[in-house]
Amino acid sequence: MQLNKLFSAVMLFGMYSLLSAALFVSLDAVDVALTEASVGAGIATILMLGALSLTTNRQRQISWKRRLPAALVTVAIGVLLLYGLSDLPVFGDPAAPAFKHVYPRYAFESPHEIGIPNMVTSVLASYRGYDTLGEVTVIFTAAVAVATLMGHGSDTRSFSGEGMEHHLILRINAKLLLPMILLFALYVQFHGDYGPGGGFQAGVIFAAGFILYGLVFGMSTIREVAPPKIIRILCAAGLGLYLLVGLCGMLLGGNFLDYNVLAHHPVHGQHIGIMLIELGVGTTVAASMIGLFYAYAEHEHRQ
Amino acid sequence: MHFVTACAILITMVLxxxxxxxxxxxxxxxxxVNSFGTKTVLIIAVYGFFxxxxxxxxxxxxxxxxxxxSTIAVLKFFEYGGLGGFNRDAGREHS
Structure with missing residues (x-):
């Protein structure tokens, strides 16, 4: 399907992400579905609209001759992927490599090694702590890059964009929903050990609440609630907290990001470590997303 | 019961x-888009109980x-042509 109107493409992208989250649900990957739900349906659509406001609505017409190489590359990669697909193990095959290598340890040891019911959190935050540190660094770097290119929210209050307070129903609804969104974000953050969720999802939901506030009540109001300066500091502080927990493990005689030594009992140490790094992840993600929103919303002012 | 409900929701999703x-x-x-989202909420809930x-x-x-x-973001985008709300009426050209 080809769409020239970029806005329709953004809308369909939102629908696509809803559908793929439904797919993750039916594959029983609840954590991934939660991420897709909060990132794909919430933040991505908003940021794409922000990007759309800085560009035109229609794609430039390009002659088919110039499109041909791109089409050939796409088809070639598609064929290669299909070829690779034939080598994948059957869905649910117990002999698949995914169930062989580290899976037995994660699945059978983690309940008494880490001691939390949600296996995804123990893999993400403890066994694979390095990888998660990398992901948080990527998000932080992306936020810094956008801030460098487009400017971060300025600290002066010399301008003010209009809010949408004059729409009565919208204003009341936003006021009713905001506490729920923030509360739910905190629930996802701290209940991530027991149910689906964790720092990434919680950060995105938290940021979405702030963005709703900014959309409805105007940029000058949200900048008083969440000053860009503090957002910038928090963005780095979350990553710093993560690194600090890792270094504490080293100073107390363990490896980097080894939480066993954080408390007298290893399982207790794991609990403290996971809670702290999830807090760091959530802080960085939420601050980065709010910073991105500032960058997009204020850049259009400067143009 | 859950199955019939899920089928009915799927049909409305297609619509x-x-x-x-x-x-x-x-x-x-x-x-x-908005009601598609609502239907997704319903179908996830039904599937969960199913x-x-x-x-x-x-x-x-x-x-x-x-x-x-995201619905509010879209509405704001169309009223102001951007998320910051700096230029009213700029959004008209998009529709």
Whole structure:
């Protein structure tokens, strides 16, 4: 399907992400579905609209001759992927490599090694702590890059964009929903050990609440609630907290990001470590997303 | 019972998808996307009870809360032509 109107493409992208989250649900990957739900349906659509406001609505017409190489590359990669697909193990095959290598340890040891019911959190935050540190660094770097290119929210209050307070129903609804969104974000953050969720999802939901506030009540109001300066500091502080927990493990005689030594009992140490790094992840993600929103919303002012 | 409900919701999802693709005006599409989100919330909840995993309700919650925000972002985009709300009437050209 080809769409020239970029806005329709953004809308369909939102629908696509809803559908793929439904797919993750039916594959029983609840954590991934939660991420897709909060990132794909919430933040991505908003940021794409922000990007759309800085560009035109229609794609430039390009002659088919110039499109041909791109089409050939796409088809070639598609064929290669299909070829690779034939080598994948059957869905649910117990002999698949995914169930062989580290899976037995994660699945059978983690309940008494880490001691939390949600296996995804123990893999993400403890066994694979390095990888998660990398992901948080990527998000932080992306936020810094956008801030460098487009400017971060300025600290002066010399301008003010209009809010949408004059729409009565919208204003009341936003006021009713905001506490729920923030509360739910905190629930996802701290209940991530027991149910689906964790720092990434919680950060995105938290940021979405702030963005709703900014959309409805105007940029000058949200900048008083969440000053860009503090957002910038928090963005780095979350990553710093993560690194600090890792270094504490080293100073107390363990490896980097080894939480066993954080408390007298290893399982207790794991609990403290996971809670702290999830807090760091959530802080960085939420601050980065709010910073991105500032960058997009204020850049259009400067143009 | 759950199965019949899920089928009914899926049919309405197809209907809203059709409206979203076809929708002559912007507001048809917008309403289609919004109600598609609502239907997703419902189908996730029904599927959760169907397969005996009530923790799927968390995802349904996220949708119910987040879907609202992106709809508002779209409306603001069309009223002001951007998210910051700096130039009124600029959004008209998009529709």
């Amino acid at each position: 809203t998808l059709y409206r979203g693709m076809r929708g002559p005006t912007l507001y048809d599409r917008l309403l289609a 397969s005996g995993r009530p923790d799927f309700l968390d995802i349904a919650f996220v949708y119910a809360l987040i879907n609202f925000i």
